[in-house]
């Protein structure tokens with residue numbers, strides 16, 4: 001597998017996006033999850049599917065309190081998948097919500113305490129050791 005790790009400074013891990021080729025879309029399936037989207041994203045997804053926003057909300061979303069989230073399909077106990085996932089591919093990939101685009105770089109994963117959960121969820125994530133982070137900082141200071 002090609003090693004193509006991305007490493008952002010605010011995060012205690014690096015991420016190999018090539019892992020997505022072999023992981024079977026674990027971040028879009030498995031335990032029940034919540035995918036939120038903005039009004040702009042609602043419009044983009046509806047336009048992409050050539051349907052009205054009302055139809056999009058009715059067919060592909062469910063209410064979560066005062067807002068809408070993407071529906072999930074029940075597969076088996078504790079095992080769901082996003083309504084847009086088919087054969088481990090996202091049917092709306094080019095207009096998927098920001099939440100999907102930014103995974104695993106979510107704010108809660110800046111906290112090293114949450115890394116065990118993330119590593120279990122995403123095989124592309126590799127924890128960075130403190131000395132490696134310091135090396136990078138000192139490299140920046142000296143550049």
Ligand code: SF4
Pocket residue numbers: 019020021023024025026027028103104121122123124125
């Ligand atoms: S779980 Fe991680 S490796 Fe798998 S598809 Fe999602 S981001 Fe890629």
Ligand code: SF4
Pocket residue numbers: 027028035070082083084085089090091092093096097100
């Ligand atoms: S919208 Fe696409 S990327 Fe986001 S959870 Fe659903 S299938 Fe995955």
